[in-house]
Amino acid sequence: MNLRTLKKLSKRAAPLLPLLGDRRKQFRAERDGNYIGGLLIMDRKHWERGRSVHGERVRQFEIKWPARDGGGWIWMVPPDYARKGTMMVGATSGYFEPEWDEECTWSALENLVRCHFTDWHPDHEGTPKLLRPLGTAREILRAARDMAAELAVLA
Template sequence: MNLRTLKKLSKRAAPLLGQLRSYSGDQFPAPKDDDSYHNTFIGDRKHWDRLPCHPTYGARNDWPGKRGSEIVFTTRAGRRKILRPPTHARKGTIMVGGMSGYFEPEWTEESAWDALSGYVREHFTEYVPDSDGDEFHLTRRLNTPSDVFRAAREIIAAQLAGRVI
């Protein structure tokens, strides 16, 4: 996925989030400056940030759940560089955010696609206690964006009909 695809998926996900009854959050377009953060892994490396690094820097993997999220390489001139996936959304990407917390509330935000995908995946996750530990698995196939949108429309239809999926 790249930032342009994220922007288009967020635009499609925004009306569906508004129709879900149990989801709340303010929707707004991402501003031009780099203040809006998303949680999607952007694998298209042409969008990755290029940063210089100190020679003592070692490769870290600080992107949760993704291998190879940061690449440290040496250029032909002998300088070391870092490539990192972008964490800021493009201008105009529909974001969902709000204040969370009780004693020290903080602003949290994510793209509309991240919010819808997370909501649908949580809805179709089943918890199975196991002797080795807890196990979670999806009760429905959600591999592509079209699977997520189809499942979200079914959740909305079930809410309007007054039944539970």
């Protein structure tokens, strides 16, 4: 997935979240200001690049190789921030020291759907069993619509 696809999927996921009971504040991401929230973007086109004189890895998923001119190292890391305009959800949590927690709407929807359609019974030899296929974005969106329809009937 790349950042452009994430932005489009987040736009499609945003109206489904309130129907599934997610009451967090929805907003659009600002440029380099909103954390993606545990989502790993593997399309290297969007990775941040730079140069360093140090050879040790500093960040998770960082890739380093020696510079051709012999002047240090070239590094690449996946992006931590969503594209400007990506739909996000966020809320404060905590009592004594409340903190702001945010993630993109696609990640929030995917987590809700995967938790709902997973059988966590201990008889599955430690591996939870999916109750329906959720391998593609289309299947996740279809499952979310089915969940919303079930909740609408119950209400």
